[in-house]
Amino acid sequence: MAEISEKYNTKCPGVxxxxxxxxxxxxxxxxxxxxxxxxxxxxxxxxxxGPKGTDFEGGIYHGRILLPKEYPMHPPHIxxxxxxxxxxVNKKICLSISGHHPETxxxxxxxxxxxxxxxxxxxxxxxxxxxxxxxxxxxxxxxAKKSVNWSCPHCGEIKTLLSSTAAKPITEExxxxxxxxxxxxxxxxxxxxxPQPEEAPQEAEPQVLESSEPITGFxxxxxxxLVALLVGAICIFVYRRWNxxxxxxxxxx
Amino acid sequence: MADDASSSSxxxxxxxxxSINQDELIMKQQREIEKEIxxxxxxxxxxxxxxxxxxxxxxxxxxxxxxxxxxxxxxxxRRTRPDGNCFFRAFSYAYLEHxxxxxxxxxxxxxxxxxxxxxxxxxGFSQFTVEDFYETFMEVVQRVGEQAGGSPDTLEAxxxxxxxxxxxxxxxxxxVVYLRLITSGQLQTEQDFYQNFIEGPRTVTDFxxxxxxxxxxxxxxxxxxxxxxxxxxxxRVKYMDRGEGSQxxxxxxxxxxxxxxxxxxxxxxxxxxxA
Numbered sequence: 001m002a003e004i005s006e007k008y009n010t011k012c013p014g015v016x017x018x019x020x021x022x023x024x025x026x027x028x029x030x031x032x033x034x035x036x037x038x039x040x041x042x043x044x045x046x047x048x049x050g051p052k053g054t055d056f057e058g059g060i061y062h063g064r065i066l067l068p069k070e071y072p073m074h075p076p077h078i079x080x081x082x083x084x085x086x087x088x089v090n091k092k093i094c095l096s097i098s099g100h101h102p103e104t105x106x107x108x109x110x111x112x113x114x115x116x117x118x119x120x121x122x123x124x125x126x127x128x129x130x131x132x133x134x135x136x137x138x139x140x141x142x143x144a145k146k147s148v149n150w151s152c153p154h155c156g157e158i159k160t161l162l163s164s165t166a167a168k169p170i171t172e173e174x175x176x177x178x179x180x181x182x183x184x185x186x187x188x189x190x191x192x193x194x195p196q197p198e199e200a201p202q203e204a205e206p207q208v209l210e211s212s213e214p215i216t217g218f219x220x221x222x223x224x225x226l227v228a229l230l231v232g233a234i235c236i237f238v239y240r241r242w243n244x245x246x247x248x249x250x251x252x253x
Numbered sequence: 254m255a256d257d258a259s260s261s262s263x264x265x266x267x268x269x270x271x272s273i274n275q276d277e278l279i280m281k282q283q284r285e286i287e288k289e290i291x292x293x294x295x296x297x298x299x300x301x302x303x304x305x306x307x308x309x310x311x312x313x314x315x316x317x318x319x320x321x322x323x324x325x326x327x328x329x330x331r332r333t334r335p336d337g338n339c340f341f342r343a344f345s346y347a348y349l350e351h352x353x354x355x356x357x358x359x360x361x362x363x364x365x366x367x368x369x370x371x372x373x374x375x376x377g378f379s380q381f382t383v384e385d386f387y388e389t390f391m392e393v394v395q396r397v398g399e400q401a402g403g404s405p406d407t408l409e410a411x412x413x414x415x416x417x418x419x420x421x422x423x424x425x426x427x428x429v430v431y432l433r434l435i436t437s438g439q440l441q442t443e444q445d446f447y448q449n450f451i452e453g454p455r456t457v458t459d460f461x462x463x464x465x466x467x468x469x470x471x472x473x474x475x476x477x478x479x480x481x482x483x484x485x486x487x488x489r490v491k492y493m494d495r496g497e498g499s500q501x502x503x504x505x506x507x508x509x510x511x512x513x514x515x516x517x518x519x520x521x522x523x524x525x526x527x528a
Contacts, residue, residue: 013389013423017382024381072382073426073468106466107430108382173377180462 008041014071015041021111029167032115034065037154042067045154047161048115050084050144054123055137059084059144062158065111066092075105076114078183082150082158085135085143086122093131093183109177116170117181124182131185287336287469297346297419298332300527306330318499323491323517329527330517337469340476340516340523341429341436346419347514347525348486349397353411356402358513365484366394373438383434390431393418429468436476437461439483450475471521477506487512491526493519 034046044065050056063080126132310316352359370387418424444457487510515526
């Protein structure tokens with residue numbers, strides 16, 4: 001943390017907020033733990049315990065939390081890394097109040113809220129939502145078993161990350177909030193806004209928020225080009241066939 | 254000039270699944286528009302002559318008449334960014350600016366502000382995050398208090414500082430969040446009263462969670478009534494729209510109070526007025 005406080009402008013409320021959250025979540029609990037990467041306050045890694053009494057019981061799931069530079073005004077994104085059968089891995093999912101616009105994130109929620117909501121949301125039906133998986137209970141249970149041996153290149157073996165201390169109990173207010181939060185992936189049908197050269201806000205913040213984006217962007221583009229070529233080829237083929245047919249009928253006449 | 258998606262708030266409750274994608278496309282577009290707006294308009298602008306409004310309505314006799322009526326009572330206008338937070342931003346800027354020259358009112362406000370955190374925590378808001386917003390909010394309030402009622406020279410420095418803070422997204426949004434929380438707290442404390450203002454089956458708590466606490470949600474009468482009651486501050490809003498007559502109608506919140514903050518409302522947006 002010492003390193004981080006040198007690197008960021010601690011006067012900036014967003015930075016101050018994340019440092020407070022890091023402090024609040026510093027001690028691992030039985031249900032969850034989360035901490036920022038050594039060199040980046042805006043990317044965290046988290047571990048959660050599969051909710052008891054569900055197909056995920058006994059499972060341990062690890063992932064990344066990407067915080068927008070506007071945090072806490074804008075919601076964090078969550079990416080699961082451990083295969084779990086409920087959410088696609090390596091896919092950004094975001095939280096919103098069920099049935100409402102994703103913009104209903106509230107600045108008074110925190111990373112803890114997001115993690116508790118994620119745990120609470122895991123056993124809910126996938127219902128074909130983007131980023132959701134509808135694996136059978138058997139598959140989920142088998143993934144839960146395997147998950148404990150999963151290891152993160154940053155954090156090491158994830159089964160060592162949680163502790164046996166119970167987390168701070170969920171308050172009444174949190175409980176009502178948690179019941180309303182839903183998670184879903186981002187719709188990839190819509191074109192992603194081009195990364196614009198942002199003017200540095202207040203103080204420099206490292207640009208590591210979406211390291212996987214350029215690769216997927218490039219793949220998307222490649223697919224688009226291939227599809228366009230294919231469609232073009234089909235058109236030419238049809239046109240030529242039609243021409244040949246037309247010429248043949250004309251000759252017959 | 255529409256601020257955000259809140260005009261659709263009345264029916265967001267029954268969005269069907271297949272319209273969500275459509276919704277998201279609209280949201281995305283909206284975000285792009287918002288981005289464009291945010292790059293061109295400062296969060297809180299400089300003081301401008303009221304006549305600057307005339308330029309906007311060169312070809313519009315109804316609005317021109319109304320600007321004229323407005324200019325009989327007000328000399329200047331200060332514009333705010335139309336990002337859905339404009340009421341809260343305009344209100345807090347205008348009020349804090351007023352407090353600079355009114356020590357007595359400052360002392361009264363300071364007490365209310367100081368107690369506000371405990372009220373929110375008692376209502377069940379997470380202590381941890383409320384504290385975070387409260388501290389930044391009070392930092393700005395105390396900066397005003399240092400010189401409140403002081404000589405014009407010393408005030409100038411605080412004024413500049415205030416203007417800078419309100420134009421720093423971090424600080425500025427934190428102030429907005431805290432006022433949104435206070436508004437939500439007031440609505441929930443007096444639920445029985447405010448339930449009458451809410452259309453449809455939503456409870457006050459639902460309403461707060463969907464229309465008050467999230468950023469960028471536009472403010473309506475109910476927000477203004479709740480905030481002015483919570484802080485015990487009179488607000489006069491001049492409503493300038495295409496309605497009949499050449500007069501700009503004023504509303505005072507709470508009713509019958511003597512206003513310390515004067516705002517100009519044009520459909521979907523609030524700016525600050527100065528006599």
